[in-house]
Amino acid sequence: MQSSKTNELAKEYTSIATSPAFKDLMRKKRNFILPSTIFFFLFYFALPIMTAYTTILNEKAIGDITWAWLFAFSQFVMTWSLCVIYSKRAAKFDEMTSKISSQTQKEAS
Numbered sequence: 274m275q276s277s278k279t280n281e282l283a284k285e286y287t288s289i290a291t292s293p294a295f296k297d298l299m300r301k302k303r304n305f306i307l308p309s310t311i312f313f314f315l316f317y318f319a320l321p322i323m324t325a326y327t328t329i330l331n332e333k334a335i336g337d338i339t340w341a342w343l344f345a346f347s348q349f350v351m352t353w354s355l356c357v358i359y360s361k362r363a364a365k366f367d368e369m370t371s372k373i374s375s376q377t378q379k380e381a382s
Contacts, residue, residue, distance in 0.1 A: 288380075298373065316348065
């Protein structure tokens with residue numbers, strides 16, 4: 274009984290994973306998440322690297338505030354911006370997932 278249920282789930286998963294809609298969803302997620310993650314890590318690690326190995330950020334930008342402080346503040350802005358952008362994009366991914374799920378349920382019926 275259990276193995277037949279497992280086989281049914283495996284067949285269902287295979288049909289979903291090979292469907293064009295699922296492949297499109299995965300492609301869109303990858304095309305968003307990978308560049309966003311790379312940008313985040315580059316931007317995040319730029320501050321400690323630039324402060325450790327250069328003096329560029331030690332220059333005053335506004336009054337007594339140096340570029341290092343502005344760069345550090347911009348990381349908060351960047352993090353919140355990426356969070357908002359991802360939340361909006363995730364809602365679209367969820368819609369696509371719901372369509373795939375409902376389509377699969379219709380085909381199974």
